[in-house]
Amino acid sequence: MNDTPGWASPGSAPSDGQQPDPSGAAEPTDRPVPAQPADQPGQAGQAPQGPGPQWSKDQPPPAQWSAPSGPTVPGQAPPPPPAGPGWGTQPPGGHGPAGHGPAGPGGYGPPGPYGGWGSGWGGPPPAAKPGIIPLRPLGVGEILDGAVSTMRTYWRTVLGISLTVAVLTEIIVVLFQGLVLDDSSTQALNDPSATLSELSRAMSDALLNSTVVFVISLVGTVIATALLTTVTSRAVLGKPVTIGEAWRDARPQILKLFGLICLLLLITAGIVTAGTLPGILITASGSTGPGVALTVLGVIGAGVVALWLMIRFSLASPALMLEKQGIKKAMSRSTKLVQGTWWRIFGIQLLATIIANVVASIIVIPFTFLAAALSGDGITGWLNSGSSGLGWTFLMVSGIGAVIGSMITFPITAGVTVLLYIDQRIRREALDLELARAAGVQGYGPNAPGTTPGS
Template identity: 60%
Template sequence: MIPLRPLGVGEILDGAVSTMRAHWRTVLGISLIVALIIQTTVVLLQGFVLKGVDTTALNDPNASVQDVLNALRSSLITGGVAGLIELLGTIVATAMLTMVVSRAVLGRPVTTGEAWQDAAPRLLRLLGLTLLLPLIALVIMGVCALPGILVAIAGSGVTGGGIAAIGILPGAVVSIWLMVRFSLASPALMLEKQGIFKSIARSAKLVRGSWWRVFGVQALAAILVSIVAGIITLPFSFLAMALSGDGGTNFLSGNPGTYGWTYFVVSGIGSVIGSTITLPISAGVTALLYVDRRIRREGLDIELARAANVPGYAGTSAGTPADSTTPGG
């Protein structure tokens, strides 16, 4: 799927798409199954729970403090549950798709069952890693905002709020820097069978000296994925509003509790299609960026060529496929 040498930005993006094309049954099958499970659960949650939540108080300047707090609590609970479901599904898809990409780099096919067998033992560690990284960012920003929070508690709310806002800015910068530094921890965990903290340290080592390049590739991939997702899901959102009668009015009112089943189902179909296409691209770019960093720092291309039995590379006997070899091995 990729040339066995240091990769350019275009080759990383093209490699992710080429993997999806070459192994479309496995790749799209994994992302479709995961997206269906996620969106079906979310739609049921929206239809049975969110439909009864009244959040109009959030947009009502005359609402009482208690009404605003109740609406905010209900919105956060339902949104948090939906977000957790999406997070779990994304973790499973990312883990399996990373294994597919690692085989594709060597030109080897992999079935959905094989991807699951390879990924399943490390899902809990990947979940822990995925939860730990944003927690680190929140702690950093919280510490930076702490002086302002203390001033606000002491009685000077306006001054404290200003100090907290100023403090959050450097905290956000440090958090972004660390998140990029640790952005290759997931493929390191999956492919090298590392623990959570060793994967973070491994990512920091691989990214060292190339922070801006890694940031640029990840940012470009995120922008492209967002554009593709928007192109796919936006028509379904308009269609959902059109088919759900007064859905447009309900949408503008900002109260999801007034949406109907038609809106939830049609928009959910759009989300399924969007996730099916974008999940493999995101996972592929991260995995190939990890491979590229190992090629540049550790000469992984030579190991990959040997594992793939490329003529002219010693170390692997002809006719011995070395099926267990992956870019993380």
């Protein structure tokens, strides 16, 4: 199998000692002609190779002897051999040797003295593209374009899933913030005269509320990711899928996906806690300076380790959904696929996240300021009070902006992750052959016409 699956290189030249094929491939001019014994008569249509008793003694010098293709002039170099179909050429109206395609601009190179490989190869044929991506290793732009193409081609399904999940999630968040969230308990955070107990209570309430909102958003993200993974995998094959079909395919794995994401979050929290706990304990014992320095170093070190692990396990989600694996097996598959390409996957994931968040911020920020302007205190009062005193008008208007932003971020982040997973499997496991067969591509793979076995 080649390092670049999805196409096969042309066949190699015949090995030494083999006869040329019946199509009359020309031999290189620098190949020596084996001498025949002097006492062996020449074959019909060929000149004798040495003097014999039946020939005249006046023979040309051996260095000037050539095949009897015409009159020879002593002292003149032999003419070049006649052009014939070689490795890179083809007789007019015919076909080259089996497995070697046509010559010229559309073939493996222009005709040369030997018509061959050394005269230039036009490159591999284009990869099949039944869906949103070509079936070969992908570049960064192709991965990002594939995620966007999924949104553009199957916009009804993609936006339907994103809109439904985002609306349901945001309704729960708005109701929680409007009915359950106690603004009075968090107002102490903006009060310079608040006591230590009031600040501690306010911080605890704010942390609890943020955790609840985060869990609600996490559930919505898990559902959207599961459904969009199915849509993207079908889009690679060029096959549309409805929301109902995506739900039926993803439903058995949703709980496992939620468990996987929760496990990754617990691992991250454990690493951060282990990195910051020594510094916090030293600070609490009274050594403020060393404790703060150790805490900062612990946060930096824990962040690096957590980031390394998160990228290492970043392909576990599509592995779990598409391979129907368990949590442990999906994490092991992600580790295997990411091995050796950590920086590439990190860069693509980071770029996709930045693009998605920038686009979402362009939409969310204007809605946030509009919500603040329509609320009772106006933009100035909202900036001074922060998150305190949020009214229903502010929550609903800003929620609309959050829904629109989620409709953009969900498909991009999920699509890039799935395409990264497919790209890594194409590079390592020749998944493009399986995808081509699933898409019904004819003549694709090692047995396709014009390929040589073992290439």
